[in-house]
Amino acid sequence: MRRVSSLWLFAALVILLPVIALFSMTVGTVSISIAEAFGAAVAAVLPGSEIAGQTQVILFDIRLPRILLAVLVGAVLASTGAVMQGLFRNPLADPSLIGVSGGASVGASLMIVLAGGAVESGMLMGLSLVAAGAFVGGFAATLLVYRLATSGIGTSVTTMLLAGIAIGALAGALNSLLSYFADNDMLRQISLWQMGNLSAASWAKVSIMGLVALILLVRFPRDSRALNALLLGESEARHLGIDVQRVKRRLIVLTALGVGVSVALAGMVGFVGLVIPHVVRLLIGPDHRWLVPCSALAGAILLVVADSLARVVVLPAELPTGILTALLGAPFFIALLLQQRREV
Amino acid sequence: MTLRAENISLHLSGFDLLRNVSMQVEPGMVTAIVGPNGAGKSSLLRVLTGELAATKGDVTLNRHDLNHWPVEQKAQMLAVLPQHSLLNFPFTANEVVGLGRIPHQTGTLKDAEIVAQALTLVDAEYLQKRYYTQMSGGEKQRVQLARVLAQIWLPCETGDQFLVLDEPTAAFDLAHQQLTLDIVRQLAARGVGVVMVLHDLNLAARCADNLVVFDGGLVAAQGAPEQVLTEQLIDQVFGVKAMIARHPLTNKPLVIT
Numbered sequence: 001m002r003r004v005s006s007l008w009l010f011a012a013l014v015i016l017l018p019v020i021a022l023f024s025m026t027v028g029t030v031s032i033s034i035a036e037a038f039g040a041a042v043a044a045v046l047p048g049s050e051i052a053g054q055t056q057v058i059l060f061d062i063r064l065p066r067i068l069l070a071v072l073v074g075a076v077l078a079s080t081g082a083v084m085q086g087l088f089r090n091p092l093a094d095p096s097l098i099g100v101s102g103g104a105s106v107g108a109s110l111m112i113v114l115a116g117g118a119v120e121s122g123m124l125m126g127l128s129l130v131a132a133g134a135f136v137g138g139f140a141a142t143l144l145v146y147r148l149a150t151s152g153i154g155t156s157v158t159t160m161l162l163a164g165i166a167i168g169a170l171a172g173a174l175n176s177l178l179s180y181f182a183d184n185d186m187l188r189q190i191s192l193w194q195m196g197n198l199s200a201a202s203w204a205k206v207s208i209m210g211l212v213a214l215i216l217l218v219r220f221p222r223d224s225r226a227l228n229a230l231l232l233g234e235s236e237a238r239h240l241g242i243d244v245q246r247v248k249r250r251l252i253v254l255t256a257l258g259v260g261v262s263v264a265l266a267g268m269v270g271f272v273g274l275v276i277p278h279v280v281r282l283l284i285g286p287d288h289r290w291l292v293p294c295s296a297l298a299g300a301i302l303l304v305v306a307d308s309l310a311r312v313v314v315l316p317a318e319l320p321t322g323i324l325t326a327l328l329g330a331p332f333f334i335a336l337l338l339q340q341r342r343e344v
Numbered sequence: 345m346t347l348r349a350e351n352i353s354l355h356l357s358g359f360d361l362l363r364n365v366s367m368q369v370e371p372g373m374v375t376a377i378v379g380p381n382g383a384g385k386s387s388l389l390r391v392l393t394g395e396l397a398a399t400k401g402d403v404t405l406n407r408h409d410l411n412h413w414p415v416e417q418k419a420q421m422l423a424v425l426p427q428h429s430l431l432n433f434p435f436t437a438n439e440v441v442g443l444g445r446i447p448h449q450t451g452t453l454k455d456a457e458i459v460a461q462a463l464t465l466v467d468a469e470y471l472q473k474r475y476y477t478q479m480s481g482g483e484k485q486r487v488q489l490a491r492v493l494a495q496i497w498l499p500c501e502t503g504d505q506f507l508v509l510d511e512p513t514a515a516f517d518l519a520h521q522q523l524t525l526d527i528v529r530q531l532a533a534r535g536v537g538v539v540m541v542l543h544d545l546n547l548a549a550r551c552a553d554n555l556v557v558f559d560g561g562l563v564a565a566q567g568a569p570e571q572v573l574t575e576q577l578i579d580q581v582f583g584v585k586a587m588i589a590r591h592p593l594t595n596k597p598l599v600i601t
Contacts, residue, residue, distance in 0.1 A: 089430065225446055232443060233430040235395050240495070241419030241447035286433040 004283050006290035013297035017071070020301055024067050024308040029316055030058055066201035070307045070321070071300040072209040073198070073266045074276075076216055076258040078299020081273030082280070082292050083220060083251050086227040088157050091281065094274040095259040097164040098252060099141035102171030104263040107137020109178040109190050130193065131264035138260035141167050146252055157234070196269035196322025198307050205265045212261045216254055217296060223247055224288035231286060269322045271329035272299050282336060302328065345406040346370055347422070347506045347537055352391055352401035354384075354561075361387040362398070363561045369537040371504040374528055376548035376569075377541045379558030380582055385541045386427070386510060388558070392539065393424045393508055406503035417502050419447035423495040427510040429488055437463060437471040437479075437487045444494035458497045462490040467523060485515040489524065496536060507531060509540035513547065525551040545599045549573055550591070557581055573597045 025037040032040075032055060040059050077095065085093045096102065111133030145167050149160035179190055226247045229237040238244050262269070277295045284290055306324035313319055347369040354362040362384050369375050369392075377385050390396040392403060394410045403410040405422060413421075423444070431440070441462055445455040463469045466486045476484060489512060496505045509528075513521040521544075528538050528551060542548040548555060549569040556566040559581045565572045578586045578599065589598045 089432070091433065228439075229443055229446055231431055231433045231435070232440075233426070236424075236426065236429075238395070238415070239393065239419060239422070239424040240443060241416035243415050281433075285439070286435055287439060 003285050006284045006287065006294070009280070009284050010290060010294050010297070013294060013301065017297055017301055017304075020304050021067050021071065024070075024304050025059060025063050027308040028058070028063060028311045032059065065203050065206045066198055066307065067304055068206045069201040069209055069266065070198050070303040072206065072213045073262045073269060074272055074299040074301070074303030075296040076209070076213050076262050076299075077269060077272040078276035078302075079216060079220060079292050079296040080255040080258045081299075082277035082288065082295040083223075083227065084255060084273070085277055085281075086230060086286075086288055086291075087248060087251055088161060089231055089233075090161070091278055092274070093161075095255055096168065096273070097161060098255065099145040099164045099167040099171070100138040100256050100259045101263060101268060102168040102175075103141020103144075104134040104138030104260060105194055105268060106141075106171045106174045106178070107133035107135070108193055108264075108267075109175050109182075110137070112186050112189050112193070113178050113182050134264035135260045138263055139256050141171065142252065142256035142260075146249075192320060193267045194322075195320035196267040196325070197320045198266050198303075198310075199318055199321075209261060209265055212258055216258045217293075219250070219254055220292050221289070223251060224292055227251075227288040227292075228286070267320070267322060269303065269325055271325045271333075272302055275329040275333045276302060278333065279336060282340070345504045346404075347392060347406075347539070348404045349388070349392055349398075350402045350404070352388070352398045352403070354387055354391060354396065355399045356387075356396075361561055362391065365401075365561075365563055367556050367563065367566060369506055369539045370554075371506075371537040372532050372535045373537060373553040374532050374551055375537070375539040375554040375556060376552035377539065377556045377558060378543070378545060378548050379564070383558040384561040385558050387561075389424075389508055389510055389539075389541060393422065394418070405506070416447050419495070420500045420505075421496075421503050422506050422508065423492040424508045425488055425492045425510060425512060427514065429484060431476055431484075434475040434477045436473050436475060437468060437490075438473065440476055440487050441490045441494050444491040444497075447495065448498075450498070455494075458494050459490075462494040462497060463487070465493060465527060466490045467520065481515045482517065482520060485512070486520065489527075493527070493531075496531075499535070504535065504537060506537040506539070509538070511541050511543065513542065513544070521547065545573065545578075549597045549599070550594060569597055573599065 022037060023034065026032050026034050036055060037059060040055060080095045084095050084097065085091055088097065108130050111130045115129050145160060145163045148163040149156050179187055182190060226237065226242045229240045229242050230244070234244050276299045277291065280291055280295045280298055284294060302325065303321070306328055307321045310319045310321045310324045349365060349367050352362050352365045353360070365388060377388065379385050387396065391398050394403065405413060405418065438459055441459045442455060445458065460469070463472060466489050468483065468486045468490060471479065471483055471487060476487060479487065492507060496507060499505065513524050516524060525547060528540070532538055552569055554566065555569045555572045557564045557572060557577065564581050565577055573588055575586060575588055578584055584601055587600045589600055590596070591598045
């Protein structure tokens with residue numbers, strides 16, 4: 001497949017993201033025209049202007065935080081996916097391979113089952129318990145996988161992949177066990193959570209996610225040349241002056257943080273971390289200096305689009321966002337694989 | 345200043361891979377390591393480049409312990425070409441060779457110039473925009489060679505530079521074998537110390553200033569090829585009856601089996 005220019009793709013994505021986000025402001029159970037959304041956006045910046053109260057509430061208390069959360073979660077999932085694929089030298093790797101998603105889902109299920117009442121009441125306490133459980137579970141699983149793969153001579157990427165699969169299987173079993181003991185309500189909550197959902201977005205969640213995204217997007221570019229060198233192999237990267245062990249540890253911790261917080265706040269949103277970096281790499285090649293930022297932008301766009309669709313496809317109800325990302329992502333991915341196969 | 349291994353022993357999972365090996369690579373000289381399969385040649389290279397820590401003995405680069413050099417400075421002085429490459433991402437040849445410039449801060453323009461020159465030197469300028477994953481074995485190895493050449497393209501202020509090659513000619517046809525040895529001699533003329541594992545005794549004899557013969561984790565002989573290569577040694581180390589003649593033009597030893 002012929003490449004497109006990295007700069008061109010980056011510029012296109014930078015322009016596309018705000019346009020799509022603005023368009024997404026108009027989509028939902030209550031339709032609001034682009035002009036109204038735009039007017040409201042201007043009005044919010046310029047003091048002294050008045051807009052209708054209900055529109056303002058829908059736009060700024062419901063839709064805007066939700067869109068921003070989608071942007072941030074999408075950017076974090078896709079950029080960590082790009083980083084993991086580079087680190088594992090496997091174009092089909094995924095942040096879930098280091099155990100973070102599996103661990104997070106066990107943590108969340110455990111909290112739903114243990115603190116069932118509190119969660120059911122929809123109280124902030126209950127929701128943050130699930131989020132905290134997911135985060136702790138994700139981090140603990142990553143730590144375990146990392147420990148299993150690290151010996152005196154460094155961290156073996158192959159062992160880590162295998163350990164990630166083992167921990168993933170263990171997490172699956174624990175999840176089934178918890179589901180088995182859960183009552184109907186809990187079961188519904190567990191499965192809804194596992195489908196990934198952005199509908200509970202709030203400004204508090206946006207600010208936590210924003211902080212994490214900022215940390216990741218500032219730190220990742222510093223390691224992009226190291227990631228390029230790592231594609232050659234670990235000893236080759238060492239001979240190119242890369243402190244491989246430190247880079248690995250840093251990237252794994254950042255990924256566990258990013259994915260752990262994403263999963264905690266938005267549930268399991270699949271496919272973004274796998275498909276987006278892969279597609280972007282097919283378009284512009286594997287240079288991480290462009291791959292990581294372009295993936296972040298494309299991931300943000302995909303999640304905003306998926307979430308907008310999730311709000312309207314089954315009006316007046318809503319679909320969980322994770323279902324939409326998989327429904328959108330999978331056929332696109334298959335089409336790309338088919339095209340690649342034709343060209344080889 | 346040198347790349348020096350002093351009294352190296354290496355035990356790994358119950359096996360003695362290297363026993364009391366001492367050798368040194370001088371700047372401006374080409375050192376070739378030969379020996380039967382499993383003799384410990386690659387283990388020695390891995391110890392020399394700091395990939396494996398020796399159980400006993402020291403490796404020094406330009407008078408300092410190899411592992412005491414900051415990683416980036418070490419990379420400016422020591423470039424290593426492995427036998428096999430794991431790269432399976434579709435970088436172009438330009439991008440692969442560009443990776444060799446990571447330890448240096450010479451700027452994008454200068455780097456691009458070096459990348460183009462290195463690719464031309466290894467007869468791979470036609471590969472510039474081609475994808476690594478779609479190249480033949482010999483083309484891949486030439487691009488990798490260009491990468492390590494780009495890494496030590498300019499002299500380094502910190503100290504003498506060394507190039508370590510593990511069977512660089514294994515994937516090459518006759519013309520490119522010749523080309524590789526010419527490049528190695530040019531580098532030596534520029535003051536780079538080159539050490540390489542070779543299987544072809546005649547190539548080694550023609551190119552090397554210093555020949556190290558390995559057998560069973562021990563150095564069986566080392567010195568100038570003319571002195572080291574004897575019928576008796578080849579019988580003893582490789583178990584092959586051979587005759588040693590002289591090349592009619594270069595007067596280098598020629599092993600005839």
